[in-house]
Structures are given as structure tokens and as C-alpha cells.
Amino acid sequence: MDAREQALEARRAARVLAALPSDRRVAALHRVADAIGLQRARIRAANDRDLAAAKDAVRVGGMTEALAARLPLTDAKLDALSAGIRAIAAQDEPLGRILRETELGPGLLLRQVSAPIGVLLVIFESRPDALPQIAALALRSGNGLLLKGGKEAEHSNAVLHAVITEALAPDVPPGVLGLVQGRAAVDALLQLDDVIDLVIPRGSGALVQHIQRNTRIPVLGHAEGVCHVYVDAAADPDKAVAIVIDAKTDYPAACNAMETLLLHRDSLGGLGQRLCAALHAAGVALHGTPEAAAALGIPADADLRREWGDLACSVAVVGSVEEAIAHTATHGSGHTEAIVTEDADTAQVFLDQVDSACVFHNASTRFADGYRFGLGAEVGISTGRIHARGPVGVEGLLTTRWLLQGDGHTVGAVARGDWAFAWKRRVG
């Protein structure tokens, strides 16, 4: 089956899926959750093949330990996957929700209702557990889905795809979830802007940028996460240390990890020194601007636009919350920024004016995540301003339709004065 036929099949199957009653779409998700539990041995066997290949690759330097560590589908992970799919099944029905209802005039009722986008192409690296999560979000939202995983999880992805599509029968046509093999197939799919509605790349900035440059299909995602924590002059020192350490060290490679620490000039002495000491103790290499370096005794080699992705960060100095906001606008990637302060007014200025997908007060940047936000799971985190922004769950996979019900209404009748628009808003 060529790329276009696979995409068209996903669209046809998605129309069948979306037309199913809610309870049958929910039942299909429970069958998928069951199957992942019941077919554990089959999944583990395939996963073992990927793990063996990864072990060899690490030995010869062809794969990092960190990448290999994301591959195992342990029993705990498979249990969590099933539970996550059941949680997505338990969410409120996303399709056909009435977002707005207006009586335009006598007997003429307009409704804006939620609907699936159509066909999604998701390209993900490494973690095979992303496949069932993304599949569950697409099934819940009535979308067709084409999935392309990484070579390093090839066998795991193939068996997960088989287990899931087998569980879709008898209601849902298996073509609703297509597994894409090989880079050439991806390149062909990226050309199909008449069939595929949205591309979601999950992986390195290089992957995202490559895709953005090679398709005319809208792309949802983030190329980089240059997240800031601003420690204000009115910060509580203990909270500042806890948040800064958590934001940088909980998972340094994550897109929502802190990459730049912004210190208020007035707290360079006491709290600034304490934060540096805590970061050093946690193994974090600090890279200061000239002013930060001079005041804190750290190297003067900050790179303010860099996503370190490791136990390292830049340290810069600002004189006010306004300067901190301007710094994030100039150097940030619009992902997540946090302020630590006990001053409510200062916090409000930061919350109001920082123009990023996620803006936090006295909380770690690491909370920027679909699961932690209560979305069940996420297909990705978007730093774009169009369609969906921040962590994207089921709602980001929806569009709307406008439904109008009349009784022979024409615009000519309005022009003739037979009736007039009244626009009585009932919902939304």
C-alpha cells in the first residue's frame, strides 16, 4: 500500500470511527487496554529484540545509554499504559459538544460543535510507550492516525500496532491506525497536504525543524524548550532552591527543564550564592553572563538561547520583573517560564505579561506536561500560537463544525424585511 492509499484509508476509517456512538468508541478503547495486558508476553518478546539490538549499539557507540534506557516495556510500564488508556476512555465525550449556540432569528438555530480534525501524522523517536498513548488519544477524538516510530523501537512498535489494531474489531476499521515504515514513506506522507491535516513530530529539535521545512501540512510541536526560572528579589529562599533544583535536575533532557536561571540583582549575594551552591552540589555546570560570573564566581560563558538538555544552565542577572519578562521575550522559545516570588503584585505582572505557552508562579517548570495538567496524556507540547498551545491532549485534536437549522430561511427574506437577525446567545 503506498503512502497516499494508506492516508486515504485512514481518512475513510476515521469517518467510520467518528460516526460510531460514543459508547462503542469507548468500548474499543477498553478492548485495547485489555489487549495490552493480555498480550504482554508477545509485546515483551518483541521489545526484547529491540533491547538486544540497543545493547549492541550502545557497546559500539551507536546509541547513547540515555536513549537505550527509554526502550524497555516493563510490566509496570504496560500496566500504566493500560490504566492511561482507560483514563482517556473515561474522559467526557469530546465529539459533538456544543461550544456555542445562538438563535440567529425566529426558528433559525446555529450551533458550533466539536469534531475530529481528520488524519494526523505523528512521528516519534525512541519511547515505544508513546504509540499506545497517541493511538488512544486519536481513537477517543475520532481521528485517523499514521504513526512513524524510531528504528530503535521497530519491533516493539510493530507488535504494539498489531495488538491495538487487532483489538479494534469489529467496530473500528483497522486502517484508522496506520504504521509507517521507513524514511521514504514519511517523506511521501509529508507531501500529502490534501489528505493529512496535521503533523505532530515528537523528538529532537532537529527532527521538528526538518519536518517544518519539508511539508506544507500544519505542524504542531516545539523545536526547542529554552525555559526560564526567574528568582525575584522577594522570593522565599527555600521555595527558590526547591523549584530551581527540581526544574533543572528532575529530568535535565526534558523540554520543560530549566535552561536559564534569571536572578534579581538584589539577591545575587545571599540567595544567589545559595542557589549556585545547591546547583553545584547537584552536579549542574553553571554558565554565567559577565555580571553573574563576576558576582557568583562562575565561568562567564553563558549562552542565553541554548537548550542545554543536560546538567548545565545559563545564569543571568536582571533588575526587575519587567527586565525578566523582556529577557524571556528576547531569548526564550515560548515554552515555559516560572517566577519565584512572595510578592503577589510582581507575580501577577509576570503571569499577565510573559508571552509563553506556560507561565508559572512558585512552581517548577517540570509541571508543563499533559499528564500533570490532567489531560490524561499528551500528543506533544506546542510552542506555536495557532490551533493548540502548550501540552496537547484530546482537545488539541479537535476542530469544529457550524450546524444551522432553519425552516426554509433565506438571506433574501432578511433583505425584504420579513424577519431580522436577533442573535440570542444560549450557549458559549
Next chain:
Amino acid sequence: MDAREQALEARRAARVLAALPSDRRVAALHRVADAIGLQRARIRAANDRDLAAAKDAVRVGGMTEALAARLPLTDAKLDALSAGIRAIAAQDEPLGRILRETELGPGLLLRQVSAPIGVLLVIFESRPDALPQIAALALRSGNGLLLKGGKEAEHSNAVLHAVITEALAPDVPPGVLGLVQGRAAVDALLQLDDVIDLVIPRGSGALVQHIQRNTRIPVLGHAEGVCHVYVDAAADPDKAVAIVIDAKTDYPAACNAMETLLLHRDSLGGLGQRLCAALHAAGVALHGTPEAAAALGIPADADLRREWGDLACSVAVVGSVEEAIAHTATHGSGHTEAIVTEDADTAQVFLDQVDSACVFHNASTRFADGYRFGLGAEVGISTGRIHARGPVGVEGLLTTRWLLQGDGHTVGAVARGDWAFAWKRRVG
């Protein structure tokens, strides 16, 4: 000022605009509405220059009468513009609305709030009254706006832009609304995907396609409107005639005009003949499929994907509502489709399953319009499935931000079991 500097200035100014209290943004809109009334003579003088040039152009065949007819800024149009701007000012405050609120855990509150997109580039042809309407929508939603109008309305656009930006003082920096001159400037702006967030072309399908092919900025709009009216076997004949005539003849060049009439096979004889006679009497040229042509005595030269844009339409025959739905999926442009029927079940199938931006029952396709939908005005109609779909008013010019307020919360504390996610949804 070069294109990049103009776009950056719009972004800076938009940040000032969006940070203003709601009442001051509303007051600026009222000053704009006042100024359009007070500076009528200045506006008319500039418009007269465009009208004189258009008259010459029509004489030598350089412009159609239809295009020239869209240029005059009559007193009635200027009054309607001021009234429309006041209506947009009177709408509920669009910024900072809480769309979702969840207590993630003890003392950790997440809110998703509405926010401006950033900087919009709107390219429009002919009608100069589009400029104040679009400017009002951008000002209401806190966005920066770059406007490029057609050469034929050059003087009208320049003076409208001057009148509006003069009225913005003292609160709103005039750079929030940039007027773009010349095609080269547009081409330069289309390259600025790091500064401009959304392009909205309003004009011919050729214009829209040209822009889609020449930018990496997301494009909102429609290349074509191939709208269908399906007259079911259970249609009320009088309603069918009224709706079909309205949909085709009220404004044949509009994107929401009917381009294809779908007739149920069972009604080819009586109602089909009557519809053809009514369309003929209204001056509409009919182009049938072979079956329609044979049954109705019309030419067998249908072009089922064509946007006729004139007093002409295709006529095709289907055997059921399902066939009508399949026809719109195959040949339509996803803009607006209507069914005429007295059978509620059949209507529901059509409303549920037609995958277009607007789906109507017993109402003319001509209602697909931001003003008629009660949105105040529209920046355009989108047939895309990403971001906004159908008529786009203020809400289509918004994105969201996620605001999280805690008290020193870290994800490490969750891992240690200090507290657990509870996700209590309060709003949304």
C-alpha cells in the same frame, strides 16, 4: 522602515495593546468609530480618487464593473462601519477569559486563559471597508496587524489607515496597525515566520493559493467555495425553491453561493423540473451530469469541482442522503453544504456526517458569514481544519496560555509521595 522592522514594531505595540485594561481597549475602538464619522470628508476625497481611477480602468477594460462597484465608501457604508466597530467594542472581553481551571493538587491551581495570537498579516482585495472591520477585530483581540490592500483602493486604504491610527492615541501605539505598500513588501513579510504568526488572505482562490505556496507562516482562509444544496426526496417544494434561488442568485460571486445542486432521483420529475424553471427564470445557466441532463433537458456539461462564481451551476443526481454526503466529500471544498428535507432523521444524518465547515438544514448557504452568525464581523472564512473553521471573528484571533500558581511545588515532591495529583476540574 523595512518589512521586518514593521512587523517587529507591530509585535511590540501589540504587547502594549494587550496589556491595557479592557476599558481602554474598548475606548480606543470608540475613538476609531467616532473618527470614521468625523473625518468623512477626508475619507470621501481619497475614495473619489480611487473611484475616478476605477472609472478610467473600466473604460479601457482594465477592471470589471463588478470590482469597481465594490469600491465606493458611501455615507451609508461609513455609518455601517462605525456601527460595526461599536458592536465589536460591545462584545464580551475576549482576553483573559478562563477556559479551563483545574486544581492539580493541594494549593496548585492551573488555568487556561485566552490570549492574543500576536501579529497577523491580512491581505485583502478591492473592498476598502474591509480595512476598518479587520482593524477593529485585531484591536479588540489585542493583536498586531499588518494590512495589505488592493492597488485599486490604494488612496481609500491609506486614508482609512491614517484616520484609524490617529485615533489610537494616547493609549495604543500606532505601529500596532501597519499598512503595507507594494507587492515586494508582502513577499518580504511572507518570509518572516519568526515574527508573523498568521496570514489571512481575503480574495480570489488564485491569491490564496499563491500565498499558501510562498510562506511558511500558517495561512487561514479558503481557496474555493464549492457549496452544495441537496434537495432530498422529502423536501418541501416551496422551501426548496426559495433556498436554491437564494443560495445561487443572492450574490453569485460570493464564496458561500451554491455551485452544485444535488437532486434526489425520486424528485427529478416534479420538483426537479420546477427548480430548473425557477433557476432559468432567474437567469441561471444549468450544467447537468448526463443523468440530470437527460431527465431535465439541460446541457450535459456539468463540472462538479467548479466554483462558477456567476449565474451558473452544476446539477447532479443522487439516490440517497448517503450518496449526497459522499458527493460533497468527493467534490466539495469543505465550505458549506445544505440539505432541504422535511424528514428529521435524514436531516440528522446529513448534519452529523457532512464534513464541512458549515452544514445547514433548510437554510440557504448564504448564511455562512461572520456577521450573520453573530460574530460581529469576520476576518475571513476558513476551510482549514486547524485553528479556526468557518467564519472567523474575534475568537479565531486568539490563542491560550496556561497559568499555574503554586507555593513552591515541585514534581520531585510528587515522586517522593509528599502529595498526589487530584485534578479537581472547576471550569471547562
